[in-house]
Amino acid sequence: MIPNSFVNLAKTCSAIFSLCMLLPAHAQTSHAVPAFKKLDSAEARVQGCVTCHGQQGQGTNNGYFPRIAGKPAGYLYNQLKAFRNGTRHYPPMNYLVAYLPDAYLKEMAEHFAAQKPAYSAQERPVLSAAAAARGHMLVTAGDPKKGLPACIACHGANLMGMEPGIPGLAGLRPAYVVGQLTRWKVGERHAAEPDCMKRIANRLTDEDISAVAGYLALQTPAANASPEPSNLVRMPFACGSQR
Ligand code: HEC
Numbered sequence: 001m002i003p004n005s006f007v008n009l010a011k012t013c014s015a016i017f018s019l020c021m022l023l024p025a026h027a028q029t030s031h032a033v034p035a036f037k038k039l040d041s042a043e044a045r046v047q048g049c050v051t052c053h054g055q056q057g058q059g060t061n062n063g064y065f066p067r068i069a070g071k072p073a074g075y076l077y078n079q080l081k082a083f084r085n086g087t088r089h090y091p092p093m094n095y096l097v098a099y100l101p102d103a104y105l106k107e108m109a110e111h112f113a114a115q116k117p118a119y120s121a122q123e124r125p126v127l128s129a130a131a132a133a134r135g136h137m138l139v140t141a142g143d144p145k146k147g148l149p150a151c152i153a154c155h156g157a158n159l160m161g162m163e164p165g166i167p168g169l170a171g172l173r174p175a176y177v178v179g180q181l182t183r184w185k186v187g188e189r190h191a192a193e194p195d196c197m198k199r200i201a202n203r204l205t206d207e208d209i210s211a212v213a214g215y216l217a218l219q220t221p222a223a224n225a226s227p228e229p230s231n232l233v234r235m236p237f238a239c240g241s242q243r
């Protein structure tokens with residue numbers, strides 16, 4: 001009797017053991033398939049975004065797809081709502097977020113705002129000395145004769161943006177910056193009223209736009225920098241996005 005039950009116990013034990021041995025191995029393989037820890041997590045939800053924006057929102061080698069990592073969450077959320085509501089146009093973005101509720105958009109915005117990946121390789125546009133000087137002047141001092149404030153007054157001394165609604169301009173590619181400023185000028189991109197960027201874009205000539213986009217692309221982004229805290233006093237114009 002005793003030896004028999006001992007054998008049975010041993011059998012059960014080894015059965016349990018091999019089951020236990022199998023479990024971690026199985027768990028490991030199922031972990032290896034998705035790169036994120038939980039299926040129902042922000043990481044999992046943004047998998048549809050990373051082919052164009054990079055795994056952590058750092059951008060890709062594509063000359064147009066923008067870096068979204070580290071921009072203020074309020075700014076990213078406003079853009080996602082604008083794409084969903086059709087006030088900002090880019091068909092793939094419009095389709096992707098068309099049916100997503102506010103809470104979902106907010107979660108994705110917070111996810112990318114919290115990422116601080118390294119900057120992807122920069123495009124180094126060739127600028128004439130005159131364009132480089134004009135770009136430098138507009139970004140750091142503005143042009144009082146045209147009623148143009150310095151970009152850094154709102155976008156931050158290190159171009160990382162300002163909480164809660166102003167994006168960083170560091171690491172954006174020239175084609176993207178030219179595209180956005182031109183859209184504001186022609187009335188295709190809108191922000192909450194008063195739309196300060198519309199006032200600014202309206203005062204920029206096409207030459208100004210390419211000078212500023214080229215100059216921005218040539219700046220080395222500050223590593224690990226964050227958007228500045230909100231500072232309404234320093235802002236030269238009121239912006240609806242900062243409310
Ligand atoms: C097919 C490529 C593609 C996919 C997939 C994609 N995006 Fe975009 N996204 C773009 C492009 C291109 C723009 C710039 C559009 C424009 O010209 O206004 C953009 C703009 C944005 C912006 C505004 C950026 C800014 O600085 O103003 C946010 C935020 C954003 N995308 C988030 C997401 C999220 C979140 C997902 C996943 C749900 C996603 N994107 C999926 C290509 C893509």
Ligand code: HEC
Pocket residue numbers: 066075078138139149150151152153154155165166167168169177180181190191192196197200212235236237238239241242
């Ligand atoms: C008075 C404040 C203010 C000033 C000055 C300002 N901006 Fe902006 N900018 C904003 C705000 C607010 C937004 C976000 C608007 C929105 O919600 O879409 C923005 C957005 C942008 C964007 C879109 C970035 C993206 O990721 O899509 C670009 C490009 C830009 N600004 C360029 C400039 C340039 C270049 C200058 C200087 C010539 C400038 N801005 C000066 C407030 C300002």
